[in-house]
Amino acid sequence: MSDEVRAAGATAGTADEQDGVGRGGIRLINVTKRYPGQGTPAVDDVTMTIRGGEIVVLLGPSGSGKTTMMRLINRLIEPTSGKIIVAGQDAMGLDPTELRRHIGYVIQNAGLFPHMTVATNVGLVPQMLKWDKKRIAARVDELLELVDLDPAEYRGRYPRELSGGQQQRIGVARALAADPPAMLMDEPFGALDPITRGNLQDSLLRLQDELGKTIVFVTHDIDEALKLGDRIAILDKGSRVAQYATPQEILLNPADDYVEQFLGGGQAMRLLQSSRVADVPLQHVPEARTGDDADAVRRRIEGSEIGFAIVLDERDRPVRWAHPDDLDGVTGPIGERGMDVAPPIRARATLQQALESLIQIEHEWVPVVGPRGVYRGTVTLGTLQNAIRDMKDRARRPRRPS
Ligand SMILES: Nc1ncnc2c1ncn2[C@@H]1O[C@H](COP(=O)(O)OP(=O)(O)OP(=O)(O)O)[C@@H](O)[C@H]1O
Structure with a gap:
């Protein structure tokens, strides 16, 4: 940890800021997960730091343990060994309500409850946190606006009355309900057609501009990873981290043959796709x-x-x-x-x-x-x-x- 980061941590309020990873940051320390009866671990001795305010993409082939990593962070499953630090504390020591307040979770196909309206789905965590009805209703409307859905039109609908893209937007709104500093997104756009997928990616980036959350995003689509990630972790079997770097660093300097093979080709166009306007010197005009x-x-x-x-x-x-x-x-x-x-x-x-x-x-x-x-x-x-x-x-x- 640099002195600068340490100093910033010392003056900041929350435990995660004091931990030096920034608000909403997450650390995995020698994390292993071995499912019962499985010969090889799904996650094998992984250590990585997810810095607060960044979109970190976990990119890897099927079976590399991406979902297992997410479920570990969210404490839906327990590590066989190792530690996960969330909100500056060992996740195992946090009570589940505290953890939900800290981390929002979005999964493929949104995972909305079919018998509940949009408003009830979005208001689930605030309800769990015992907010009063008025506050929940106001928050639901605010979140629907945030994900570009007209509250008057959508709050009373049921999930079956929405398109796949709209359901996914509701999934994102639900995850953001209690304003958690971190959000886990497990292949949230995987089941959508390319146009809807592109639109939702753009919306996520726009949201991130405004909200500055820590986002861990799982995908096996390289272009999605390059577009969204501030940093990408390329995972091999057992979630071995083959490379953890910015999209440009990965494209310009693949760490090994595995990463190179994974990227395939077309790196020049991908550089254009993965470089942001914010990162290049702009023209200054009076x-x-x-x-x-x-x-x-x-x-x-x-x-x-x-x-x-x-x-x-x-x-x-x-x-x-x-x-x-x-x-x-x-x-x-x-x-x-x-x-x-x-x-x-x-x-x-x-x-x-x-x-x-x-x-x-x-x-x-x-x-x-x-x-x-x-x-x-x-x-x-x-x-x-x-x-x-x-x-x-x-x-x-x-x-x-x-
Ligand atoms: N509940 C479970 N019990 C036993 N083995 C499991 C369980 N869940 C996952 N696994 C195994 O752990 C390994 C990693 O699975 P995981 O779902 O984390 O991978 P993934 O990278 O998310 O894959 P995908 O991209 O296909 O979703 C796989 O070999 C899988 O078969």
Whole structure:
């Protein structure tokens, strides 16, 4: 543990922060799970740290022990040996209600109770925590909004009256009900068609932008792992961790032949898919606000090589581009002058999505926004070219001996 992390932990309140893994962080220490009657352990002496606020993807072939790992973390089963630290404490010592408050769980096919309405399903954990009815109802509506389902339309429905994608959204809402710092997602989108799956992946990333949870996500789909993971653990039999690194590190430097074989090919496109706009240097453009004086904005533009300014609203969201022509003859505030910006892309978008956006909307400049739509910078084809060149340079570096 670095001194910095230790120092941060010392000032923070919760036990997991004091443990140095960050809020919602999880640690597995020499964890082994041997099912009765099985010759080889499903999980064999695994040690790994899942840092708070990250999406960690467990990626491995069928039978590599991914579900077993999740069930261990959630204490649905007990380890044969080893320790799992949740909320800064040995998970075995936490009472089950405390554990549920700390970790939400989403499984394939959502696992909703068929005889309960959406509202009852979503409100299960708050009910278990004995919240009063009014608070539960308000929370259910808030969560339905969060997962893009109109509360008035959906709260009274039964699971059979929903599509697979909608059921999965309800599954996510249910897991988030008590606002747990961590969420386990076991192949949540596995049974969905590719379009619905893509939409739900995007929604999860958007949610994560706002919520910053610790998410452990199981899949055997490499592209899903690359798209979602801040870090990916590639698992072999017995959950042996073959590599635990960022998507780029894995693509550029596979740790061994197993990882290389697992990845298959097409690494160049995958780099674009797995690199986020947030991770590349953005183009900086002079900034202005509607109340700014036209002369001052003109001077700001003249002082830069860009030739125009981006106008932000009172909440720092990008709204217009202002060229000097737009300001011709204007004295005093620039007001509503200029041309509307293209729909912004989120900092969490992949470089591939940024490229598609630049091509589809025929704009040379697309603003990038972070949480709550706050302006972060601008992306151009040049931004992407530089990022790709950078990655290629890194890829040319000799591979580490395994
Ligand atoms: N309840 C159980 N009793 C006995 N063996 C089990 C049990 N659950 C899982 N196993 C075995 O443990 C190993 C790991 O299973 P697990 O379900 O964790 O793998 P997985 O990586 O999640 O697989 P999949 O991708 O197919 O869901 C497998 O060999 C499986 O047969």
